[in-house]
Every structure is written in structure tokens, then in C-alpha cells.
Amino acid sequence: xxxxxxxxxxxxxxxxxxxxxxxxxxxxxxxxxxxxxxxxxxxxxxxxxxxxxxxxxxxxxxxxxxxxxxxxxxxxxxxxxxxxxxxxxxxxxxxxxxxxxxxxxxxxxxxxxxxxxxxxxxxxxxxxxxxxxxxxxxxxxxxxxxxxxxxxxxxxxxxxxxxxxxxxxxxxxxxxxxxxxxxxxxxxxxxxxxxxxxxxxxxxxxxxxxxxxx
Amino acid sequence: xxxxxxxxxxxxxxxxxxxxxxxxxxxxxxxxxxxxxxxxxxxxxxxxxxxxxxxxxxxxxxxxxxxxxxxxxxxxxxxxxxxxxxxxxxxxxxxxxxxxxxxxxxxxxxxxxxxxxxxxxxxxxxxxxxxxxxxxxxxxxxxxxxxxxxxxxxxxxxxxxxxxxxxxxxxxxxxxxxxxxxxxxxxxxxxxxxxx
Numbered sequence: 001x002x003x004x005x006x007x008x009x010x011x012x013x014x015x016x017x018x019x020x021x022x023x024x025x026x027x028x029x030x031x032x033x034x035x036x037x038x039x040x041x042x043x044x045x046x047x048x049x050x051x052x053x054x055x056x057x058x059x060x061x062x063x064x065x066x067x068x069x070x071x072x073x074x075x076x077x078x079x080x081x082x083x084x085x086x087x088x089x090x091x092x093x094x095x096x097x098x099x100x101x102x103x104x105x106x107x108x109x110x111x112x113x114x115x116x117x118x119x120x121x122x123x124x125x126x127x128x129x130x131x132x133x134x135x136x137x138x139x140x141x142x143x144x145x146x147x148x149x150x151x152x153x154x155x156x157x158x159x160x161x162x163x164x165x166x167x168x169x170x171x172x173x174x175x176x177x178x179x180x181x182x183x184x185x186x187x188x189x190x191x192x193x194x195x196x197x198x199x200x201x202x203x204x205x206x207x208x209x210x211x212x213x214x
Numbered sequence: 215x216x217x218x219x220x221x222x223x224x225x226x227x228x229x230x231x232x233x234x235x236x237x238x239x240x241x242x243x244x245x246x247x248x249x250x251x252x253x254x255x256x257x258x259x260x261x262x263x264x265x266x267x268x269x270x271x272x273x274x275x276x277x278x279x280x281x282x283x284x285x286x287x288x289x290x291x292x293x294x295x296x297x298x299x300x301x302x303x304x305x306x307x308x309x310x311x312x313x314x315x316x317x318x319x320x321x322x323x324x325x326x327x328x329x330x331x332x333x334x335x336x337x338x339x340x341x342x343x344x345x346x347x348x349x350x351x352x353x354x355x356x357x358x359x360x361x362x363x364x365x366x367x368x369x370x371x372x373x374x375x376x377x378x379x380x381x382x383x384x385x386x387x388x389x390x391x392x393x394x395x396x397x398x399x400x401x402x403x404x405x406x407x408x409x410x
Binding site: 057060061064065068071072073075168 | 331345346347348349350353354355356357358359360361393
């Protein structure tokens with residue numbers, strides 16, 4: 001490597017396109033609800049966790065190795081993306097109704113991330129009913145809702161850095177966020193759950209922790 | 215580069231370049247004489263099921279195995295490492311000490327040590343293993359159970375969890391596993407994995 005190359009590596013890196021597997025510069029954001037979600041999970045002896053996002057190796061390690069969770073990875077974003085690319089979004093609600101093989105009331109925690117924002121109302125309602133069915137009494141569901149008008153077409157992988165910090169890693173999507181849901185609409189989506197905690201973060205993301213009544 | 219010239223120069227009257235006076239032929243002869251043994255040893259150590267091979271049924275073994283072909287049924291390598299190569303297509307229940315996936319696996323995977331799904335590797339099924347590493351770009355659908363058999367589940371307190379995670383975290387972009395498989399089967403960007 002020449003001297004000039006050594007003097008200007010940052011400029012070269014900045015010009016290079018960042019691929020989806022580049023994992024170094026993910027922005028880190030604070031999370032308020034994750035700690036409470038973890039508290040709900042760890043009150044169980046062998047909690048079972050349903051992750052609706054794409055599989056993230058470090059999350060599997062975090063929840064599996066550190067918390068002793070049994071993790072079910074059901075990447076609904078991939079299903080949504082496939083339906084969107086194939087122009088079959090109308091088939092998504094009945095698909096979601098049969099999507100989850102788990103028995104009713106068998107899951108202690110659900111990581112919904114910001115999935116609801118990307119769904120049409122019918123699909124969101126169907127998903128919410130299914131998640132409510134899967135959740136055990138006293139189980140917890142963590143969901144994020146955007147507060148900004150939807151513009152970009154990308155999904156976000158949420159990577160647990162620790163119990164109070166998440167890394168956001170965007171990746172390509174066939175469709176963007178559909179709408180900004182009002183709090184009352186969110187509550188109506190999950191009639192069988194109650195809102196345990198709700199936080200508005202500085203990045204305008206709303207973190208809502210739902211609990212299923214005993 | 216300056217020192218190299220000095221090193222070639224003979225010092226204190228002793229001949230510095232005695233090796234070039236010797237004929238290289240015996241060295242080559244010796245090397246070629248050992249090569250068949252080395253090849254034979256490698257053949258003994260690395261067993262490979264090639265791309266065109268299709269196996270249906272039960273596959274048992276007591277040595278490390280790399281599969282590039284198609285296998286349907288059951289694979290049991292209780293104390294050894296199973297590698298599903300990039301061309302490997304498995305529809306089977308897998309039991310091994312460690313399983314490295316670069317191809318496609320449909321079926322449950324049970325490993326007593328580790329399951330490692332590399333970039334572009336795919337697993338559709340349930341994983342039972344105390345350690346699981348899933349690379350960025352890998353596909354996985356199913357459940358992961360990392361409970362050690364016989365060990366009681368000990369739920370960690372969140373505060374302890376955060377401490378242990380932050381202390382054990384490696385920078386993104388570094389592989390945390392040290393696979394014992396031949397390096398030529400590893401993808402070039404495996405170092406970008408996010409794993410256990």
C-alpha cells in the first residue's frame with residue numbers, strides 16, 4: 001500500500017457501496033422497552049420466543065445462549081416481500097392466518113419489531129389476532145411503530161446490542177411503510193392484549209410493550 | 215531491500231552459497247516420494263460425497279464428512295463434523311458433533327457441539343445445539359433450542375445478561391468460530407459473519 005493510499009482510506013470507503021452484509025456502521029439507538037420485555041421473558045424458566053424478523057445470528061446468541069430461550073424464527077418480512085413482488089398482497093391475510101404452526105398459548109414473548117407498519121389493515125388485523133392467539137397468558141409482545149410519514153422502501157433488521165441498545169440495519173424491501181398508525185388504532189389492533197408500556201424515542205419511533213392478561 | 219544484497223555477499227571467507235552447488239534433484243525426488251503418502255493420508259481424513267451423488271436412506275459414519283451431493287433420509291456422525299458444501303442439498307434429520315452448512319438443509323439438525331450456518335447457507339428445520347452461529351446472508355426458518363441436554367435451564371437476569379453479552383461481544387465483521395474444516399470450502403466473505 002502506498003503512502004497516498006494510506007492517507008485517504010476513509011474517502012475510498014465512503015465512496016464504496018455498502019452491501020447488505022456490511023456490519024460495521026450500523027447506527028445504534030437506545031431502547032426503553034427491550035429491558036422490560038426481557039424481564040417478562042426471564043420470569044419464565046425456559047421461555048419460548050417468536051421472532052417475526054429475519055434471522056440475526058447475534059440475536060439468536062443473545063436470546064438463546066444468554067437467556068436460555070427457545071427461539072422460533074418466522075420471517076414475516078420475507079413473506080410480505082414475496083407477496084409484494086408477486087403482486088399477491090390480497091392473499092396475505094389468509095396466508096397469515098395459516099402461517100404459524102405453533103399451538104395456541106405456547107409462546108412467552110413475541111418480537112414483532114416494526115412489521116405492522118408495512119402491512120395493510122386487513123393483514124395487520126389478521127396478524128395481530130394470530131399473535132394474540134399464540135401468546136401465553138402473561139406473555140409479552142414488543143412492537144415498534146414509526147412516527148414519521150413513510151417514504152423509504154426498506155426494512156430494518158434490529159440487532160440487540162445489549163438490553164438498552166439496538167442496532168438498526170436497513171435492507172432492501174419491495175414496499176415501504178404503509179401508514180403512521182395512531183395509538184388508538186394500535187390498541188384496537190390487539191383487542192386481547194393490554195398495553196403495558198409505551199415509549200416515544202428521540203428518533204420518533206414508538207416502542208409498545210403488550211402483555212396478555214392472565 | 216538493502217539488507218538483502220548484504221546477505222548474499224560472502225562473509226569472512228566462508229562460502230555463503232553452498233546450497234546452489236548441490237544438485238536439487240534429490241530434494242525433488244524426496245518430495246515426490248512423500249507425496250503419495252500425503253495424498254493417501256488426506257484421502258483418509260477427508261471424505262467427500264460429490265455433486266453427482268444421490269443417497270436415499272441412512273448415512274452413518276465415524277469420521278468427518280463433506281457432502282456436496284443430495285442426501286435424503288438420516289445422517290448420523292455422532293462424534294464428527296458434517297459439512298454441507300455449497301452444492302449440498304440435504305433433506306434429512308441430521309445428528310453430528312458439529313454441522314457446518316454452506317448449502318441447503320431441510321430437516322432438523324441436532325449437534326452436540328455447534329451448528330454453523332454460513333453465508334448463503336440455508337436451514338429449514340429445527341436446530342438443537344448448545345452453540346449456533348448464523349451468518350449474515352444465511353437463511354433460516356425454524357426453531358433454535360440451545361439448552362444443553364441434562365443441564366437445567368437457568369434464566370439469566372437482564373442486568374447479568376447485558377454484562378456478559380457486552381464482555382463477550384466481538385466487533386462486527388469478525389468470525390467467532392474456528393471451524394476445523396478445510397479453508398477452501400469457506401466463502402471468501404465468511405469473515406463478515408454475525409455469529410455466536
